[in-house]
Structure formats: C-alpha cells, structure tokens
Amino acid sequence: MKIYAPRMFLRTCLALSALILAPLASAATKPLKIGFAQTGAESAWRTANTESMKSEAAKRGIDLKFADGQGKPENQIRAVRSFVAQGVDVIIIAPIETTGWEPVLREAKAAKIPVIVMDRSIDVSDESLYACFIGSDFAEEGRMAADWLAKHTNGKGRILELQGTTGSSAAGERKRAFAEGIAKYPDLKVIDSQSGNFGRELGKQVMEAFLKKHGRNFDIVYAHNDDMALGAIQAIEAAGLKPGKDVMIVSIDAVREGVEAVVAGKINCTVECNPLFGPKAYDAAAKLAAGQPVLPRKQFNKDELFDATNAAAALPIRKY
Ligand code: GYE
Secondary structure, three states: OOOHHHHHHHHHHHHHHHHHHHHHHHHHHOOOEEEEEEOOOOOHHHHHHHHHHHHHHHHHOOEEEEEEOOOOHHHHHHHHHHHHHHOOOEEEEOOOOOOOOHHHHHHHHHOOOOEEEEEOOOOOOOHHHOOEEEEEOHHHHHHHHHHHHHHHHOOOEEEEEEEOOOOOHHHHHHHHHHHHHHOOOOOEEEEEEEEOOOOHHHHHHHHHHHHHHHOOOOOEEEEOOHHHHHHHHHHHHHOOOOEOOOEEEEEEEOOHHHHHHHHOOOOOEEEEOOOOOHHHHHHHHHHHHOOOOOOOOEEEEOOOEEEOOOHHHHHHHOOO
16 A cells, blocks of 8 residues: 555646646647738739748648738738737738838737737837837848949939838838938939839839930939839830940849849849748747747848849849
8 A cells, every 4th residue: 555655646646737738738739820911912022921921831830811911001901900800819910001000009909919010110109019020121221222332333323213112111211221321422313213112014114204204314223122123124125225234223122033133234233131031920929929028029131232243153042
C-alpha cells in the first residue's frame, strides 16, 4: 500500500495536468483567423505583396479573410467592419489613404481586436487605435531618389513627376522627401507633377499629356513607382524619344520588370521597396493574438537602390 501511494499520486497529478493543459493546447493549435484589407491590385508591387500574404498564410495554416479594396477607401472601411463582425483574431490593413480610419478602428478596439497597419501609414489622433506598423520608409525612398539624381545630373534638370495615389502616405512622403532632397540644387526643379494613381496605363496617359504640354522641354521623369515609369516609357518611345538616354528616368519599387528596365538602360535608377511582408506581418499577428506587444511598435524595411552599376547582378536573385 505504502509503495503504491506515490504512484497513485503521480497518476492523479498527470491526469489533472492533462485536464488543465488540454484546452490550452487546443487553443494554441486553433488556426489564427486574420482579416486582411488590401488596397487593390494597382501595381506589380501590390501583386507581389498579395502573393506574399496569401502564400505565407497558407504555409502557417492561417485562416485568412482577404478583402480587395479595389482602390476605394470606402471598400476597405467596409471590409474592416465586416472583420470585426466576424470576430477575427487580428486585423491587418494596407491603407489606401491616410485619413478616415478613426471610427472603424474604434470599433475594432471596442471589440478587442488588435490591428496591424502594414505597408502605408495612417493619420490618427489616438495612436492606441492600432497595435503596430510594419512598412517601408517612403521618405527615405524619396530622399534616395533625389540624392541619386543630384549626383548623376550635377544638380541640373527639369523634372516631370508622376505621383502615386493621392492621399496615400506612399505618394505623399515620396513627393515631400524628394522635393526636400532636391531643394539644395536650384537648377534641379520639378516643373510639373500629376497623379498616375500608381498604375501603368494611367502613368502612360499622364506622360502623353506631359509630352503634349511640355514638348521636349524637360529632362527627367521621377515616377513614384515602376509601373508608372514603365507606362511613361511607352509614351516616351511613342514620341520618338529614347527613355534612359534622351530622358532620364528614376522610379521606386524595384519590382522585377523595373530592374529589367534598368538592365535594358530604359530606367536609370529604381529605389527598392520590399513588398514581401507575409512572414513579418504574421509573426506580429501571432504575438498580438497571444496578448504580447510587438516591439518596436513601428518597424521599417531597409531598402536598396538599383542602377546600371548593380542591376544586372541583382536580377537573378530578385524575389519579386
Ligand atoms: O510603391 C506601389 C503600390 O504602398 C509601397 O503601392 C506601396 C506602393 C507601391 O501600388 O507600387
């Protein structure tokens, strides 16, 4: 009897701990339910971003609710509201515009659903409305483009600017930081600036309008993304000019086609903006779902720049 007592005690302990641990273990293996409000499908960058988010979710067994905003802010707000109604564990947004988010984020907060702002930033008066930001430093990208241009033009040239989506942090910061970067060079000037909404077709149309308006009286095109630069290249070639030679072209994203255009000598420089957020975003989501904070609260990718000196070597190892 005496011999068996400790054994029985041990057995009881094991049975009890199994009872206690079972629900915890099943909570840990329950797939995370994540709502992702994407901007739309405006560019090659966006396609790579969506791919990264979907494939990484599949790899991790995440139950992903994907909403394509089709470029309309009201669609995104509606999507986030429906994620709240569905009771997802975490919400991720890639905001089209910086403004308009407060009411729906307050609803998510009231429902205790943490929100990750990814890619582009938002303006809110209450920073506690989202848990963390994971994205790119658009101001740094604009600065890098400006510095490259200043160096390769000896601080001289008339610039036509193709802006991204009006109201987006990506366009706003790439414009502002670029303007600041060239401000030290009085002979390097933006002579016209229009939105091409980050799209290839619109980039081409805006460039056609620029060519009609300015004739040959410009030297440089600064596009906020590769898609618009590639559209502009079509318009420039149709006008009988050589992109990369007659017109210097600087853009942002460094998607595969952009880097290929650098190798072909048609884009002079493209500043990288990495779209592969899947792993980082879901690491953060898992932490938040477990009640842990994501630190640092704002995380920025480090981006490179590609021009004639390094594009060819980089091409075979580009992942997007
Ligand atoms: O540069 C552009 C896309 O927000 C960084 O959005 C993103 C931008 C990217 O459509 O191609």
